[in-house]
Amino acid sequence: MPRLSLDRGPLLPTLLLGPAAVLLGGLLAFPLALGVLLGFKDASIGEPGAFIGLENYRYLITDPVFRITALNTALYTLVTVVFKLALGLALALILNQRFAGYRFWRSVLLLPYVVPTVLSAFAWWWILDPQFSFISWALVKVGLLDHRVDFLGHAWLARGSLMVANVWRGIPFFTVGYLAGLQAIPKELHEAAAIDGAGDWQIFWRITWVLLLPLTTILTIFSAIFTFTDFQLIWTITRGGPANATHLFVTLAYQRAIPGGALGEGAAIAGFTLPLLALLAWGALDALRRQE
Amino acid sequence: MKRVLSIWLPLLAFALFLLFPFYWMVLTSIKPNDELVSVAANPFWVSRPTLDHVRYLLSATSYPRWFWNTMAVAAAATALSVCVSFFAAVALARLGFRGAETVSLGIYLAYLIPPAILFIPLAEVMLKLGWFDRLWALVPVYSTFLVPFCTWLLVGYLKTIPRELEEAAMVDGASRLRIVFEIILPLSVPGLISAIIFCFTLSWNEYLYALVFMSSPGHKTVPVGLATELVRGDIYQWGPLMAGALLGSLPVVVLYFFFVEHYVAGMSGALKG
Numbered sequence: 001m002p003r004l005s006l007d008r009g010p011l012l013p014t015l016l017l018g019p020a021a022v023l024l025g026g027l028l029a030f031p032l033a034l035g036v037l038l039g040f041k042d043a044s045i046g047e048p049g050a051f052i053g054l055e056n057y058r059y060l061i062t063d064p065v066f067r068i069t070a071l072n073t074a075l076y077t078l079v080t081v082v083f084k085l086a087l088g089l090a091l092a093l094i095l096n097q098r099f100a101g102y103r104f105w106r107s108v109l110l111l112p113y114v115v116p117t118v119l120s121a122f123a124w125w126w127i128l129d130p131q132f133s134f135i136s137w138a139l140v141k142v143g144l145l146d147h148r149v150d151f152l153g154h155a156w157l158a159r160g161s162l163m164v165a166n167v168w169r170g171i172p173f174f175t176v177g178y179l180a181g182l183q184a185i186p187k188e189l190h191e192a193a194a195i196d197g198a199g200d201w202q203i204f205w206r207i208t209w210v211l212l213l214p215l216t217t218i219l220t221i222f223s224a225i226f227t228f229t230d231f232q233l234i235w236t237i238t239r240g241g242p243a244n245a246t247h248l249f250v251t252l253a254y255q256r257a258i259p260g261g262a263l264g265e266g267a268a269i270a271g272f273t274l275p276l277l278a279l280l281a282w283g284a285l286d287a288l289r290r291q292e
Numbered sequence: 293m294k295r296v297l298s299i300w301l302p303l304l305a306f307a308l309f310l311l312f313p314f315y316w317m318v319l320t321s322i323k324p325n326d327e328l329v330s331v332a333a334n335p336f337w338v339s340r341p342t343l344d345h346v347r348y349l350l351s352a353t354s355y356p357r358w359f360w361n362t363m364a365v366a367a368a369a370t371a372l373s374v375c376v377s378f379f380a381a382v383a384l385a386r387l388g389f390r391g392a393e394t395v396s397l398g399i400y401l402a403y404l405i406p407p408a409i410l411f412i413p414l415a416e417v418m419l420k421l422g423w424f425d426r427l428w429a430l431v432p433v434y435s436t437f438l439v440p441f442c443t444w445l446l447v448g449y450l451k452t453i454p455r456e457l458e459e460a461a462m463v464d465g466a467s468r469l470r471i472v473f474e475i476i477l478p479l480s481v482p483g484l485i486s487a488i489i490f491c492f493t494l495s496w497n498e499y500l501y502a503l504v505f506m507s508s509p510g511h512k513t514v515p516v517g518l519a520t521e522l523v524r525g526d527i528y529q530w531g532p533l534m535a536g537a538l539l540g541s542l543p544v545v546v547l548y549f550f551f552v553e554h555y556v557a558g559m560s561g562a563l564k565g
Contacts, residue, residue, distance in 0.1 A: 007468050010390075016383035017395065019376040020439050024402055027414065028436045032405065035413035091306050099299055107552045109310050114548045114555070116497040118515035119537035123313040126320060126530050132328070134316075134335045168310065173559070180560035218563055229406040232499045236519060250408040250500075257412045258504055270409040281404045285397075 036274070038267035045261045056268035066269070069247040076163060076248060077228040083167045084223060085216070088174020093204075095175065096182045106179075113172035121236035124165040128152055128237070155245035158238055162246055165233055170226075174219055181215040182208070214291045221284040229273065249273050321345050321535035329527055345531035346539070354509050355536055358517035361427055363543065365513065366495035368431045373438035374487050378480065380439070381446035382472055386458070396447065403440035407500050410436070418505055427511045430502060434495050441494070441562065442487040448561050449483030450476070486558030489551050496544050514540040 006012045039056055043049030060066045095106050112120065127133060128151040136148040151161045185208065193203045231250040234240065240247035240255060247255070249269055257266025320328070322341040327333050349355045380399070384392050414433070415424075423429035453476065461471050502513045509521060518536045523529055548555055 012468055013383040013387045013389040013392075016379040016387075020380040020399075020443065023376060023432060023435050023439055024399075027417070027432060028402055028405065028410065028440075031410050031413040031417050034416060035409060038413055038416070087306075090302065094299055094302050094306070097299055099295070103552075105303060105307070106556075107549065109306060110552075110556075111314065111545070111548075112310055114493065114544060115314075115541045116499075116515055116544060118497075118499050118519060119540050120313055120317075122518065122533050122537045123317045123320075126534065127313065127316055129530075132335070132527065132530075137335050168313070171306075171310065176556055176559045177563055179556075180563075215563070222563070225404055225406065229408040231408055232515075235499075250406075253408070253412065254500070254504075258415075263412055263416070267412045270412060273409055277404065277406075277409070281401060284404070285400065 035267050035270060038264055039271040040268075041264045043264040043267075045263060049264055052264075056265050057271070060265070060268055060272070065244045065247070066252065068245065069249060069252045069269075070272070072159065072246065073228050073248045076159070076166070076230075077224055080163050080166045080170065080227055081220060081223050083163075084170040084174050085220060087167065088171045088219075089178050089212075091171060091175045092178035092182055093208075095179060110172040110176065112169050113176075117169060117232040118236050120169065121165065121233050124161075124168075124233075125152075125237045128161050152238055153242055155242060158242060158246050162234060162237060165237065166227065166230065169233070170223060173223060177215060177219045178212065181212050185211050214287060217287040218284060218291065221280050221287065225277065225280050225284075228276070317534045317538050320530055321538050323531065325528055325531060328530060345535040349532045349535050349539070353522065353532070354512070354517060355514075355539075357510055358512050358514045359540065361511065362496060362513040362540070365427065365430045365434065366492050366543075368428070369434035369438060369495045370488055370491035372431055373435045373442055373491050374484060376435065377439050377442035377446055377487065378477075378484065380443045381450055382476060384443070385447045385450035386472075386476060387468070399440050399443050399447075402436075403444050407437060407498075411500050411504050414501070415504055424505060425507045425511055427506065429505065430498075430513075433501050433505065434498060437498075438491045438494060442491060445487055445490070445558055445562050446480065446483050449480060449486075453479050482554065482557075483561075485551060486554045486561065489547060489555055490558050492547060493544050493555075496540075 006015075040051055040053060041049040042052050042055070091109065095102065095109075127135070130150040130153060131148065133149065133151060135151070136145065139145040140148065149157070152158045189207055189211075190203055193207055198206070228248065229250055230248055231254065234246060234248055234251045235254065238246045240251045244252075249272060253266040253269035256262045256269065260266075319336075319338055322343070322345070323338045324340055324342045324344065327338060327340070333339070383389070384396050384399070418424050418429065418433075421429075457475055457479070458471050461475055462468075466474070496514075498513070499515045499519075502516045503519070506512050506516060509517070512520065514536070518533060518540070522533050522536060
């Protein structure tokens with residue numbers, strides 16, 4: 001009689017993967033499928049709802065708030081990722097030079113990424129307060145302005161403020177990634193180029209930047225995914241306001257589905273992000289494989 | 293001189309930008325209300341520091357409760373997720389079974405699925421299971437983003453452990469299970485520490501699920517409690533709010549400073565295939 005053995009065959013891998021499969025199957029894969037279905041229903045809280053085909057999607061693309069949200073999500077992601085990349089790389093280049101207190105500065109400057117987002121978002125909210133913002137105070141004091149600025153009261157000012165807060169939080173992600181990348185570049189390359197008479201800028205653009213490109217692709221895609229599905233910063237600082245001007249897909253989905261009760265519509269808003277998410281995931285996978 | 297321009301000046305600019313919000317947090321949490329509303333006072337300083345806000349937070353609100361809720365959920369979710377992920381990672385990185393590639397791909401995709409697109413259908417699942425407003429329900433829920441991340445991290449780490457050690461033990465007649473616990477586990481400790489720190493930090497940072505699934509004040513986590521119970525929309529909210537944000541950041545920040553190297557290694561390790 002064949003005995004089931006842990007030493008051969010699929011029994012041991014199955015047992016080891018079992019708990020992960022149960023958790024991720026039940027609370028991740030199943031809800032994901034359910035969410036896609038829900039996007040085709042007019043469900044609300046407590047109401048299972050009926051299938052209405054693409055009605056939610058059709059309604060949303062004619063909804064001015066959703067249209068602004070889509071544009072806003074694109075702009076927010078594009079602008080902040082560019083700034084996070086540039087500033088994160090700049091900080092990595094500084095920290096890579098090795099100087100007295102290097103470890104201290106690196107540890108301390110990564111803090112924005114470590115501190116829970118909602119908690120630091122409260123600090124930003126307070127910094128941007130219409131009455132008591134120190135930015136207004138300072139600008140008035142030096143005579144550049146004659147009144148206080150309501151940073152979160154105007155659509156573009158609010159969008160800009162949220163982008164600054166997002167860049168602030170996201171810089172360390174790029175810095176850590178780039179620091180690892182920079183340390184993997186052999187010093188001899190730079191030395192050889194310097195002997196050949198190349199300047200600092202030339203060395204950076206011709207060698208460092210080129211060698212970092214695969215890493216840049218990965219960092220950019222990961223950051224883009226986390227940025228365009230952002231919820232915490234926006235919901236804490238503006239709740240999508242003023243007048244729905246600063247919503248991202250997720251904050252709008254939350255507003256419609258949870259306080260608003262329109263589960264089907266909320267699921268459809270989340271559904272709009274799936275194709276983009278799939279594209280980015282595929283791009284990241286491709287980049288990771290090429291890196292190996 | 294060159295070093296001043298290439299290191300110290302830009303570093304100072306970054307430090308100002310990246311650290312100022314924390315200074316503001318600390319400053320506000322010890323500033324008395326009359327100084328907060330004063331137009332004449334210098335906003336960048338405090339002349340009569342006070343612990344009133346902290347005292348108010350700890351005695352007049354449910355903050356201590358939220359703090360322990362968050363701590364308990366984060367600790368339990370970390371324990372569950374790191375165990376589950378370690379076993380999964382061993383299977384994927386070490387046992388070489390058919391289909392390991394496909395499962396790895398699935399784990400990677402799961403890692404990239406944000407809570408943002410899951411919370412609505414998950415709310416339905418939670419209702420059906422009767423898990424709504426149950427604090428412990430956050431433990432399995434958090435594992436849905438912790439397990440993919442940790443498994444990914446640990447697979448990367450396990451691949452760096454040389455296979456010869458295992459093969460030698462196998463030649464000596466050790467069973468696969470014994471090899472997992474007596475050889476792979478001890479060698480994985482640095483990777484496990486990274487995984488633990490990340491799980492704990494990510495759990496402490498979580499907001500959306502706790503916001504949607506917990507409703508009674510006694511079941512809230514620190515970020516949710518502060519956002520829903522302490523925001524009153526007037527000037528007097530800021531002292532306690534900043535004090536709450538500061539105290540709520542401490543567990544994560546302390547852990548981070550103890551294990552900076554592991555944190556950095558984990559962060560860059562998660563970017564490798």
